[in-house]
Amino acid sequence: MSNTGNKSKQSSANNTKELQNAFFDSFLSRNIVLVQAIGIAPILAAGITLQNGVTLTLCTAAVLLPSSLFMSFFGDRLPAWVRAPLYTVGSTLLLLGAALLIDRFISQQLYANLYIFLPLTAVNSLVSYRAGGFSVSHKPTVALVDAIASSLGFGIVICVVSALREITSYGKLWNIPLNSAFKLPEAALPYAAFLLLGFMAAFLQWIKSASERD
């Protein structure tokens, strides 16, 4: 695992290579959701429409990027017991702003749909694991790239899952009716997302093993 590496921030000569590795690690080959199984709860419960999925992705990115950067700059100078409350309070403050923005200026309906899962993003395991664990022991650039890759890795999974569930359960995509005859309202229940995640994880492993064989 990359985040259990040495704490001393090495200035490696091969900088771009390191950044590339950090990006593809969290985004694809060790996808934050499908391989590391982090941040599943919002996908199961709130990932039922594509709008929800995109909003949660943006909120996660908005919380993760600043807190990762901050922890990377100052994390190793702070005692370990201060870190967790610090980034939790910080991300809660960031989310307050995001929630206000959505509620006032974008759509009250969207804010109501997201229910408890918008505020819960602040204490999402994704944020605490990447910001509190990985970033502290890495350079700011690496931490930033990892935060972007983690947000994208989470985003691509929640968007695929929520789009599929919106199509099957409501017959809509991004609130636009698709006129499909087949509807299965139960696809909005959590078990459908569990099944989808399982198959996506298996698909990812299949691609990885196929690419290694070549």
Added chain:
Amino acid sequence: MTYKTARPPHLRRTEQASIMSGDVLIALVPLCVFSSVYYGMRPILLVLTGVISAVISETLCCLFMRRKPSIADGTAAVTGALVGALVSPLSPYWLPAAGAIFAIVAVKMPMGGSGRNLFNPAAAGLAAITLCFQGFLFTYPDPGLGVPLPLADNALSGIITQGSPAAQLAEGGQTLYTPTILLLGDFPGPIGATAIAILLAVALYLFIRRSISAIIILPYLATCAMLAWAFPRVSGGSGGSIMVELCSGYLLFAGVFLLNDPVTSPRHWLGRVFYGVLAGLFVMLMRYFGRFEEGACFAILLVNAFSTTLDRLGWYLLNLKRIRERRRVE
């Protein structure tokens, strides 16, 4: 010295899998015949639909995975038949087909096919159709109708339906069904699960053929009976409560056919006792607090997840003395 590697399930008898599935299929025949006495040919056609769709989807999955088709061991047919036997005689033909296809395509084959599935495919298929189509699944025809059900799906609208004993239990209050009626199976319910007397005879047959294990089913039934005695949901004595709880829904059917699946149940005898007790507990909890009138399939899936752990626990408890002695020596 050479070791023979055998595919799971690891059973003591030779030629295991195909004989066992043959036994289960034979055991299902009298249950379907009993249902067809009440409702005509429709129940048999429903069960056959389940069997055929399971076998076809397993063949297609094997072709897709570039594997030799494994339908000869009969486990796919058993899965389809079990799903078909637990739907209502009134359900449309696509319902058992959907359950059987889900069981094979989403539960059995992704785990590696026969003998490697963590969860009972029939229970999972049934859980899927219970969640998605409970309206079809829990609408039972009145057994006192006297005429066979129409075979075409679109002619079913005018059939008189009746609440099953499980639905009455969920509502509470007085039950209409006496123990004699329950034993004879003259009450609305799933195709294969109402004939309680035949189910008991079939269980005896399977027990003699060693296809099912008494140390799973007896603790299971005892736990269910104890909970029914302690927390009755009908007025009029705990004895009546035990009888109605055990005979309604597909509690007994699940104990005989779904719980005794050799792939997903523990091997060790003490593990099996724990497994039965836990299954009974989950089945009754699903009834008391669940969304549906019968949630035994969810209980079976839950308890399947504990199977390996219970196996280890049973072994550990019996070898506790030896393990402690070894630790002391070290």
